[in-house]
Amino acid sequence: MNRNGYIVVLVAVLAWVVAAVIVGSPTLGVFDRGSAHAANSPACLPATLQRSARLPGTAVDVSPQPHSALANPATQISFRGIGVADITHLAVTGSRSGAHAGHLAAYVQHDGASFVPDRPFEPGEQVQVRAQIGARRVAYAFRVDTPYPTASVAAFPTPPLRRPTCRASTRCPARRCR
Numbered sequence: 683m684n685r686n687g688y689i690v691v692l693v694a695v696l697a698w699v700v701a702a703v704i705v706g707s708p709t710l711g712v713f714d715r716g717s718a719h720a721a722n723s724p725a726c727l728p729a730t731l732q733r734s735a736r737l738p739g740t741a742v743d744v745s746p747q748p749h750s751a752l753a754n755p756a757t758q759i760s761f762r763g764i765g766v767a768d769i770t771h772l773a774v775t776g777s778r779s780g781a782h783a784g785h786l787a788a789y790v791q792h793d794g795a796s797f798v799p800d801r802p803f804e805p806g807e808q809v810q811v812r813a814q815i816g817a818r819r820v821a822y823a824f825r826v827d828t829p830y831p832t833a834s835v836a837a838f839p840t841p842p843l844r845r846p847t848c849r850a851s852t853r854c855p856a857r858r859c860r
Contacts, residue, residue, distance in 0.1 A: 737820045740764075742794075744811075748822035755802040755826055758787075759811055762794035769795055771814040776826075778807040805829065 702810035733741040733750075745760040746753040761769055774782040774797060784799040803809055805828035812821045 710809045716849075736821065737763065740815050740816055740820065742815050746824040750825065751825040753803070753807055753809070753824050754829060757826070758795065758799070759797040761796070761813075761815070762789075764794060764815055765792060766795040767811055769814045771812070771819075772797060772812075773812045774799065774801050775810045775812075777809070778804040778809045780835065796836065 685782045693724060733747060735745060737744055737748070737749045740763075742761055742763045744762070746757055759774060766786055772786065774784070776782060779801070782799040782801065782803070783827050784797050787798055788795045803826045805826055808823055808825050810821065812819070814820070
């Protein structure tokens with residue numbers, strides 16, 4: 683960096699320090715998170731992008747995430763962080779499709795289960811999930827998205843597998859080529 687570059691950087695740093703002292707914030711609010719920035723967000727964006735899949739008051743994560751709007755109509759509802767025997771009184775209701783019957787499928791590693799509905803949800807509907815997790819009653823909702831139609835999309839071609847065309851040599855003794 684030449685001498686003029688150092689001067690420009692020095693002036694920029696000095697201006698930042700002076701502005702930080704005047705505003706009373708070392709970051710000038712540029713790196714701050716909080717409601718001040720959420721109030722300035724456009725209406726089409728969520729107020730916060732930091733959502734949690736954890737059900738409040740529990741150690742259980744769920745999928746689809748509470749308040750998400752991108753669930754597939756064929757989604758399962760997953761509970762992670764609790765044994766299948768501790769998930770009771772499960773009720774799943776779509777705003778258009780009504781109550782959904784299904785079954786809980788336990789995970790092999792014994793740390794959760796997925797509710798597999800007998801029929802898909804309707805695109806655009808809101809789904810209410812109510813359950814008892816251990817001794818605590820929980821409820822949350824998510825929205826089902828309209829999936830992108832893929833019927834008219836051509837399948838990706840799978841190229842034929844080619845055999846390697848090398849000879850065994852001292853450069854690649856571990857390779858077994860024919």
